[in-house]
Amino acid sequence: MLSRLPSLACSFYSTFSSASGTSLSKSSQKCCVLRTAKDGGEEEMKCTSSPTAPLFDFSEYLLSGCEWEQAPPLPDFIGPLCIRNTHDIRGRGLFALEDVRAGSTLLVSNPFALTYNDSNSMRLYQEIISMIKQSRKALYQLASLAGYRDDLVVPPMDTFDPNVSVCDQMIQCIPELDQQRIVNVMNTNCFGGEVRLSDSQPAVQLNGLWLLPSFANHSCTPNANRLFVGKALLMIASRDISMNEEVTISYTNCLLPVRMREEQLDSLGCGFFCECQRCVEERSLEESLFDVTEPFESLHGEAVTELFSLVGKRINSSPTLPACIHLSKLFHALCKKLESLYTITSLQKKWTLASYSYAFLVKCFADYLSSGQKPSFCIHNRVLKLIEYMRCTMPGTMCTLSFIMMLVESAKQQRVDIKLTQTLHRVAMDECIRVYGNQKTDVLHRLMEEALHSIPYL
Numbered sequence: 001m002l003s004r005l006p007s008l009a010c011s012f013y014s015t016f017s018s019a020s021g022t023s024l025s026k027s028s029q030k031c032c033v034l035r036t037a038k039d040g041g042e043e044e045m046k047c048t049s050s051p052t053a054p055l056f057d058f059s060e061y062l063l064s065g066c067e068w069e070q071a072p073p074l075p076d077f078i079g080p081l082c083i084r085n086t087h088d089i090r091g092r093g094l095f096a097l098e099d100v101r102a103g104s105t106l107l108v109s110n111p112f113a114l115t116y117n118d119s120n121s122m123r124l125y126q127e128i129i130s131m132i133k134q135s136r137k138a139l140y141q142l143a144s145l146a147g148y149r150d151d152l153v154v155p156p157m158d159t160f161d162p163n164v165s166v167c168d169q170m171i172q173c174i175p176e177l178d179q180q181r182i183v184n185v186m187n188t189n190c191f192g193g194e195v196r197l198s199d200s201q202p203a204v205q206l207n208g209l210w211l212l213p214s215f216a217n218h219s220c221t222p223n224a225n226r227l228f229v230g231k232a233l234l235m236i237a238s239r240d241i242s243m244n245e246e247v248t249i250s251y252t253n254c255l256l257p258v259r260m261r262e263e264q265l266d267s268l269g270c271g272f273f274c275e276c277q278r279c280v281e282e283r284s285l286e287e288s289l290f291d292v293t294e295p296f297e298s299l300h301g302e303a304v305t306e307l308f309s310l311v312g313k314r315i316n317s318s319p320t321l322p323a324c325i326h327l328s329k330l331f332h333a334l335c336k337k338l339e340s341l342y343t344i345t346s347l348q349k350k351w352t353l354a355s356y357s358y359a360f361l362v363k364c365f366a367d368y369l370s371s372g373q374k375p376s377f378c379i380h381n382r383v384l385k386l387i388e389y390m391r392c393t394m395p396g397t398m399c400t401l402s403f404i405m406m407l408v409e410s411a412k413q414q415r416v417d418i419k420l421t422q423t424l425h426r427v428a429m430d431e432c433i434r435v436y437g438n439q440k441t442d443v444l445h446r447l448m449e450e451a452l453h454s455i456p457y458l
């Protein structure tokens with residue numbers, strides 16, 4: 001139960017190595033395209049992130065392939081955030097204390113406890129017990145997480161500041177922490193995934209507890225991403241976030257249809273049913289789209305397998321990829337079906353297309369791999385719109401970044417309109433900032449190139 005997939009940022013699962021019409025639009029100052037919407041909603045979000053000086057410089061680590069053992073130590077950092085009660089079933093959450101630009105680092109958190117290959121989480125439990133025996137502050141910190149649901153205590157931010165020691169007042173508030181409560185904390189807040197510590201070692205399964213990030217609730221249109229720099233977990237704003245807005249992350253892969261997201265939440269043991277606006281809207285369309293969307297689930301797995309079978313192979317003849325081809329046809333059928341639904345809102349359309357984007361993408365990635373990475377995509381309006389919808393729904397994903405970079409490459413090879421190539425490149429840079437946070441321009445360029453040579457986790 002202790003696995004909550006981190007949103008794929010850099011090291012985990014590392015790879016093989018417009019509101020109305022989209023088209024291209026320009027904003028006055030920093031040229032931008034492919035408009036996306038704030039919190040997946042109606043408001044237009046311009047692609048305006050530009051590289052700024054990083055708050056924490058881990059360029060070398062990013063450029064060296066994110067080997068955990070090479071990660072620089074990063075001190076804990078708490079950005080303009082506070083914990084508040086959401087006043088709904090979600091309990092407490094993280095909120096922005098000021099306007100935050102996409103790409104900003106919201107927090108850096110080193111693990112409270114961390115183990116590898118600890119399948120039943122016994123060692124993690126013991127590590128947590130040892131921490132709370134050693135320090136009253138650790139006990140207070142863990143207790144502040146445990147207060148969730150039955151008594152919603154909102155802990156002061158100082159609780160998570162390593163430079164602030166625990167005061168008498170805090171000690172008086174420490175509630176009882178029995179074994180069951182500690183296990184509940186672990187079930188609700190720990191997460192893990194597969195990680196490669198170094199090139200020479202096999203991947204290990206990681207289990208860990210990071211305190212402050214544990215207050216971030218799930219959203220299917222999140223505004224923040226998780227990024228691992230070794231053991232340190234960073235939260236990066238993946239959209240512009242307004243003062244007092246809740247900061248949310250996604251516990252699942254949000255570029256999947258609502259039923260698959262529900263299944264992922266369930267299999268991760270999250271213990272809640274997401275009722276966000278996107279889920280509600282998508283559920284309301286399920287019946288009308290049944291014949292198109294039903295086959296997606298089984299085909300998705302098969303298509304990903306087909307895709308990965310191409311990785312690293314020299315391909316002489318065109319491979320047969322029935323699932324990829326079938327999915328791609330399904331995507332076109334979905335587009336037609338959506339056009340025929342007169343009552344559909346633009347938001348429903350965007351979210352639905354983003355949910356089924358892999359149906360289109362797997363075929364593109366497969367063509368790219370089987371062509372020896374000499375893409376020749378036709379960059380038509382529908383493709384540009386799809387990127388916009390993916391970014392409006394879940395900005396800052398490796399998958400979208402890889403796809404845009406493929407289009408940049410294709411545009412270069414076909415020598416299409418130079419402006420379109422430049423625009424796509426800027427969008428890729430914007431997406432890269434939303435994945436990795438603000439980094440130096442040359443580092444972003446290298447990361448974008450790397451994304452081109454990787455097949456993202458689909």
Ligand SMILES: C[S@@+](CC[C@H](N)C(=O)[O-])C[C@H]1O[C@@H](n2cnc3c(N)ncnc32)[C@H](O)[C@@H]1O
Nearest residue numbers: 090091092148188189214215216217218270272
């Ligand atoms: C990592 S904790 C987040 C912080 C938690 N809200 C708290 O007060 O401690 C995860 C828990 O928050 C609740 N939660 C998070 N996102 C939710 C959502 N979108 N809908 C319902 N419950 C949610 C669930 O109970 C979940 O098990």
